[in-house]
Amino acid sequence: MTQFLRSQWACAPIVAAMLLTACGKGQQAAAPAPSDKPAPAPVATVNGTPIPREVYDVYAKNLVQGKPGAELTPDQRNEALDDLIKIQLLAAQGEKDGLQNDPDVAARLQIIRMRLLADAEAQKYLKDKEPTDAELHAEYDAQVATMDKTEYHARHILVATKEQAEQLIKKIQAGAKFEDVAKTNSTDGSKNNGGDLGWFTLARMVKPFGDAVKGLKKGEITTQPVQTQFGWHIIKLEDTRDVTPPPFEQVKNQLINGVKQKKLQAYVEELKKTATIDKKL
Secondary structure, eight states: OGGGGOOOOOOOOGGGGGGGSOOSTTOOOOOOOOOSSOOOOOSEEETTEEEOHHHHHHHHHHHTTTOOGGGSOHHHHHHHHHHHHHHHHHHHHHHHTTGGGSHHHHHHHHHHHHHHHHHHHHHHHHTTOOOOHHHHHHHHHHHHHHSOSEEEEEEEEEESOHHHHHHHHHHHHTTOOHHHHHHHHOOSGGGGGTTEEEEEOGGGSOHHHHHHHHTOOTTOBOSSOEEETTEEEEEEEEEEEEOOOOOGGGGHHHHHHHHHHHHHHHHHHHHHHTSOOOOOO
């Protein structure tokens, strides 16, 4: 049930954390908000440029499955620090070489900045918007209503031309075994299995192929070649079976992400309504 497995929002690149670190000698990261606590000492200084502990903590947290730096082993902590030192050395040299003025580099830096800020705003907006049980069950029911209710087991033969496919159809109709014709003539990777595609839902297949499968009865083959972007197909339907939706509890975490994504999308749409957008493409 692929609908429950889609990831909607990717995190910004880990290396983007280095935007917080100065690239040139003597430059400092953006000043933090005033605090009564003294700023922690930098984890390292490279040619006079400090690597702030905040930058190290962000990098280390993303280095090993989200573990804070304090929970890493000594070797992992040293590895993270060595990585940051290497990045700082290269970044500083890149700035000396004027790479920040390269249009491509400048654009990529701007994209990283936008993605970081967008991700932070998304997390801030969703912080107090955990889905209710009612919302989760409504999302579950909506996805179950739209999912494929049937799985199909089919074989196919894929060839380059319609004429070749027509000849092979005649050969099968004359008594040749579908599996043998597939092994001898198909260009698809399934040929070694006699064209066996296993069980699938129509949503996994390109539309012309899926439409053809849906129109077959058990044991039938297509009497006309079916064209897709991959070539020309001859299809045989082996069997069908009903699809059972996964239990609610099994997909609850995916449902939570789905509901949050919809809330975030609604928030973005509201921002659009009050924004002045002038497209130039």
